[in-house]
Amino acid sequence: MKEAFDLEWMGGVAEKHFRKVRPGVDELPWGTLDVSRYPVELVDRARVSWTEAAYNEYCTAVAFSEMLGALLAAKAPIDLIGMASDFMADEILHVELTSRIAMDLGGGAPYQIDFDDLGVRPSPELSPLQRANQLVVHVCCVGEAFSLPMLASAYQSALHPLTKQVLQRIVHDEAPHGRFGFLYLDWASEQLDDAERQRLGEIAVDTIELFAPLWQRLTSRVQDGVTTEGYLLEHVRELGWTESSLYATRARAAIEDEVIAPLAKYGIAVPRERLAKLLA
Amino acid sequence: MRSRRLLLAASALSTLTFCKQEPEKSKPLPGNPKGTFYDAAMASPPDAEVLPLPGNPKGTFYDAGIAPVASDAAAPSKDAATKQGTAPVTGR
Numbered sequence: 001m002k003e004a005f006d007l008e009w010m011g012g013v014a015e016k017h018f019r020k021v022r023p024g025v026d027e028l029p030w031g032t033l034d035v036s037r038y039p040v041e042l043v044d045r046a047r048v049s050w051t052e053a054a055y056n057e058y059c060t061a062v063a064f065s066e067m068l069g070a071l072l073a074a075k076a077p078i079d080l081i082g083m084a085s086d087f088m089a090d091e092i093l094h095v096e097l098t099s100r101i102a103m104d105l106g107g108g109a110p111y112q113i114d115f116d117d118l119g120v121r122p123s124p125e126l127s128p129l130q131r132a133n134q135l136v137v138h139v140c141c142v143g144e145a146f147s148l149p150m151l152a153s154a155y156q157s158a159l160h161p162l163t164k165q166v167l168q169r170i171v172h173d174e175a176p177h178g179r180f181g182f183l184y185l186d187w188a189s190e191q192l193d194d195a196e197r198q199r200l201g202e203i204a205v206d207t208i209e210l211f212a213p214l215w216q217r218l219t220s221r222v223q224d225g226v227t228t229e230g231y232l233l234e235h236v237r238e239l240g241w242t243e244s245s246l247y248a249t250r251a252r253a254a255i256e257d258e259v260i261a262p263l264a265k266y267g268i269a270v271p272r273e274r275l276a277k278l279l280a
Numbered sequence: 281m282r283s284r285r286l287l288l289a290a291s292a293l294s295t296l297t298f299c300k301q302e303p304e305k306s307k308p309l310p311g312n313p314k315g316t317f318y319d320a321a322m323a324s325p326p327d328a329e330v331l332p333l334p335g336n337p338k339g340t341f342y343d344a345g346i347a348p349v350a351s352d353a354a355a356p357s358k359d360a361a362t363k364q365g366t367a368p369v370t371g372r
Contacts, residue, residue, distance in 0.1 A: 009287040044293040045318070054288060056314055099288035107291035147314040154317065174314070220319045227318070241318035 002112040005055060007099055022093045024169075029161045033104045038235050043105055046239040050102040051109040054095050060139070061091035062119040067135040073128035077187055084180055090173040097166045101240070104162070129191060130199075132184075137200050137268070140181025142207040142259050148174050149254040153242045163240030178258065185266045197267045204263055205270045205278070208255055212278040215251035218244040252279050 009015070019025065035043050064087050071081045102108045120138065122131040151174060155167035192200070222243050225233045236243060242250070256279070260270050 004290040005288065006286055006290055007288040009285050011285060040294050044295050047293065049318075051288070051290075053314065060314075096287060102288060106294065108288045110290045110292060150317070151314050170314070214317075218317075218319045231318075236318045239318075244317055244319040247317035247319075 001116070002114050005051065005108055005111040005113045007054070007058075007095065009096075018089075018092075021089055025093070025096065028097075028165050028169075030100060031104060032162055033101070033160060033238075035105055038239065039231065042231050042235060042239070044109075046241075047102055047105045047107065048109040049239075049241065050098050050105065051111060053098040054102060054108070055111065055113070057091050057094040057098055059118050060143070061088055061095065063135070063139045063143075064088050064091060066119050066121065067132070067139055070122070070128065070132040070135050071184075074132035074188075075128075076132060076184065080180075080183060080187060083176070083183070087177055087180070090177070094170050094173065097169065101163065101166060105239075129188065130196065133188060133192070133196065133200055134203055136181050136184045136188075137203050137263075138207050140178060140184070141263060142204050142211075144174060145178035145181060145258045145262070146208075146211065146251075146254050148178050149250060149258060150242070150247070153247065153250050154240060157237050157242045157246070158240045159234065160238040160240070163238065167240060182262055182266075185268075189266050192267070197269070200268045201263070201270050204259065204268065205274050208259070208270070208275065208278055211251075211255075215248040216278075216280075218248050220244040255279060 038046075064084065068081065068084055068088070071084060099108065120135070122134045126134065148171065151167060151171045155164065155171050158164040158167050220228045220243075222228075222233050222245070227233060227236060227243075233243060255275075260275065263270060
């Protein structure tokens, strides 16, 4: 059932405990984004964008919860599972941060979501190790490894103290998430046969294929500090975005440097022919 | 009864500059790409029943192709913006 992407906050004891594990949130400069500085259409786009960011963080939390179950079923090392367990709180914090920016801008965008259908479930016919391999490659080796440099780019671009500090926090937290994928492969690698490595290469390129529209469809350009659509680059950056042509360049580099090359070290080769089309 | 407090509350967008087009089907996708970026087409319908988020899991789709209804209104040229004030580039 689809419903509005509204998120509830309980407060009280729950908030107190959450703040204990993830402090420093209320100190951020909330309420300082002056929406009257920006064209109303641009504020709408920012509301859409930050709502999407909250949604993506929410979905990543779902993906991590499934990954944790798979790691336990695969009898992965306990300290490795403990490391990944901490990521859940990171993602939930990021849901909070991105949601609060959307609210500061005027509210969440009116998306309709099926909250019961946000995760990915590998085939039950796969072994526990294969399920864990698949989720780790999807979520960490591709998704999080790609996301980190893109978030860092948005952080470097951001000009407003609120968007800057929120992105700084997210970048700081996300760094171990991508790293985790390759730590997992350090452990699992000896158990992977050629067929499994080939399957994981296909999973990686399938995931990249889903991301590719992000950099292939960008059309906006900047000239003399103004976007094609007539918005000041300064405003775009204050609202926490990376300018699109820069995003496209960095996204392609991130796929090559942060995803393809590290996977290759574990004998997981992404099919070059498919990849070439995606990075064109 | 405890009052319900929302962290994120959806509300209508202020402008009707976006139209709905047939969404593309996407495969399920965990590990969503993050990092916000600005582009011309990164908008969604204000009453979306669909979920046009980039890189989201299961049964969803990406809406980069959802374009402004009226390109002049949603994406004014630099001249239009500065001369007619439809999208003030200098802020308000």
